[in-house]
């Protein structure tokens with residue numbers, strides 16, 4: 001598996017998250033040996049999720065915001 005950030009090598013690793021409010025403390029994930037990027041199952045799920053229909057292909061950059069508020 002290649003890192004999505006730097007293309008480096010990712011290895012399976014176990015992580016301890018004491019602040020996780022889902023009740024899980026120990027979880028399995030992927031860690032990049034090159035840049036340290038961590039991908040856990042929660043992050044993976046969020047990244048695979050396509051944006052919901054009302055927001056698809058919409059951006060909220062400053063120009064868009066000015067156009068919307070000028071009307």
Ligand SMILES: [Zn+2]
Pocket residue numbers: 003004005006007008032033034035036037
């Ligand atoms: Zn990386």
